[in-house]
Amino acid sequence: MRFAVIVFPGSNCDIDMYHAIEDVLKEPVDYVWHDDADLSSYDCILLPGGFSYGDYLRAGAIARFSRIMQEIEKAADQGKLILGVCNGFQILLEAGLLPGAMQRNENLQFICSTESLIIENNQTPFTAEYALREEIRIPIAHGEGNYYCDEQTLKELQQNSQIVFRYKNNPNGSVDDIAGIINKRGNVLGMMPHPERAISDLLGSPDGKKLFQSILKYWRER
Numbered sequence: 001m002r003f004a005v006i007v008f009p010g011s012n013c014d015i016d017m018y019h020a021i022e023d024v025l026k027e028p029v030d031y032v033w034h035d036d037a038d039l040s041s042y043d044c045i046l047l048p049g050g051f052s053y054g055d056y057l058r059a060g061a062i063a064r065f066s067r068i069m070q071e072i073e074k075a076a077d078q079g080k081l082i083l084g085v086c087n088g089f090q091i092l093l094e095a096g097l098l099p100g101a102m103q104r105n106e107n108l109q110f111i112c113s114t115e116s117l118i119i120e121n122n123q124t125p126f127t128a129e130y131a132l133r134e135e136i137r138i139p140i141a142h143g144e145g146n147y148y149c150d151e152q153t154l155k156e157l158q159q160n161s162q163i164v165f166r167y168k169n170n171p172n173g174s175v176d177d178i179a180g181i182i183n184k185r186g187n188v189l190g191m192m193p194h195p196e197r198a199i200s201d202l203l204g205s206p207d208g209k210k211l212f213q214s215i216l217k218y219w220r221e222r
């Protein structure tokens with residue numbers, strides 16, 4: 001299974017993401033620069049965290065217009081797996097690949113902490129290795145993680161089981177304690193917490209490993 005880690009000017013979790021794939025899955029992984037225009041050889045596309053274009057205007061608002069985004073939209077249409085973490089999630093929202101938007105954290109502070117998350121849907125390619133309602137510990141580090149959507153969208157997310165992760169103790173004011181959502185088709189996941197920073201006890205938690213293992217399992221069994 002071939003993985004691409006997309007690198008924007010200002011990405012800063014790309015190396016962690018690369019090593020998560022290399023260390024946990026031992027599968028081929030490449031960095032792909034945002035101005036490149038071919039993702040056809042990749043099975044899974046990873047948008048890492050960071051401050052693309054300095055988070056100017058809004059986090060993800062400029063990266064959304066990168067050349068690579070057309071390729072990512074094409075890959076999503078083809079049913080390939082797309083994972084956006086933190087700034088990657090923000091970019092997917094700005095691009096309209098996931099519904100809703102990010103606001104500044106409720107307390108207007110950048111929050112850096114390890115949070116308990118609840119697995120709300122383990123029937124996705126990204127979470128099949130977890131138990132339903134399993135509680136996991138994953139770090140967060142963001143200033144704009146306060147997920148918002150209108151009532152109609154929230155109802156749809158709830159009814160279609162598109163809310164994949166919820167915070168146990170909501171740190172940022174996100175609606176319905178949302179930490180991560182998936183698209184209706186089930187191949188595009190966005191989440192604010194960083195699973196790539198939780199792949200061993202040495203890093204404080206190994207709980208992110210199952211997310212990457214779920215991706216590989218899905219690909220092998222599909």
Ligand SMILES: NC(=O)CC[C@H](N)C(=O)O
Pocket residue numbers: 013048049050051052055059085086087088141142143144145
């Ligand atoms: N870790 C990150 O991806 C930082 C997220 C982001 N740009 C924010 O502060 O909201």
